[in-house]
Amino acid sequence: MHRHISEQYELELSHIRDSLMEMGGLVEQQVMNACTALIEHDSALAEQVRELESRLNQFEISLDDQCVSIIAKRQPTASDLRRVVSVMKVITDLERIGDEADRIAKMAIRLTGTEMPSHQYSDFREMQKDVILMLHQSLDAFARLDTEGAIRVIRSDEDIDNAYNALIRRCTEAMRDNSEEVEAAVSVMWAGRALERIGDHAKNIGEYVIYQVKGTDVRHGADSNAEPDAD
């Protein structure tokens, strides 16, 4: 009987984890499209990102429901409970990453039609590549319960923060030097901030991998002290 319940639990949890990975794939796509829309002044692509945001909200509500119901029905304890709690935490982070992608898409729409100094795009372009890679690696570590990969993700957040600080510095200089650039530079700053937040969420996902596997809470630990000046 106990074995039967445990098999049911594994089956249901693995179904939830599959849906979570599907949500993760959609979130990655949203971030990539939002960044491409901004860099390439593609407002149609940005609109598409904005329209898809509601699908992520649906994912969040439905997955949260499934987690609550698996806890209620199967009453997991110890590491089984930790696994479903981690999923619940990651759902929230993925949904928030979707919100940030939506913010980047808004900035992309606002920037369409303006002319941008090429150096500002180059900061954003570099930063988005690193953030998208970090997000991908965090989801990969979560899918494979790979704690070493998770630690690498947590550490790479510092590089993102440095890139973000450089972007803010450059935008501030551009605004000081040329008042006509103020509005465009503000939009690039908001988009950069959204990328920096996506990095924070990817780091959270890395931390939940470790919590799940080792049962230790590494949030706010020694690896979490890197903070951007500009923030």
Added chain:
Amino acid sequence: MHRHISEQYELELSHIRDSLMEMGGLVEQQVMNACTALIEHDSALAEQVRELESRLNQFEISLDDQCVSIIAKRQPTASDLRRVVSVMKVITDLERIGDEADRIAKMAIRLTGTEMPSHQYSDFREMQKDVILMLHQSLDAFARLDTEGAIRVIRSDEDIDNAYNALIRRCTEAMRDNSEEVEAAVSVMWAGRALERIGDHAKNIGEYVIYQVKGTDVRHGADSNAEPDAD
């Protein structure tokens, strides 16, 4: 026997809720102090906010632990489970509000010693009063399971978003008109953005009151459509 377990559950959950309210009180104080530090150029107060942030992180980890352990030990179902899940969600929001207070404190430190155009402070001053009130009301609604209060909180987020848009507009104008004000205006913009996010988290807390009492998920619903242009 069942009654005994249920009494134990109530006792433990009420202990967790008390700690959550204590964390909420500390978070409110942090937001108030960070805003006062910014408005009054009080860098000592801002430093104090930054030092206290680690206490909030401790609260988060310890409360999360208590929630996981009450689920594992007492195996609550239905509305009992919803109550502890809401607490877990609110913990995350409170900790994130603490992060935003820390960001405002950073900006307060950066602004110390600069001279600010009085109109920029007046936007921030108005906005912080409304956000602090909204946060207080959301915690109050959570403590008293007051769904009507929660609905008022959810609706007031729209006013915060409007105030935020006005602040951003005014800062952008100030930067366009006077390049010497760029750095200060950017700091006020970041602080305003932090306030806007605190409003979002207070709204989340309001939504968890309704989820807890009525069992319906009102996130991303009809009341959640107000979005700031500048965001």
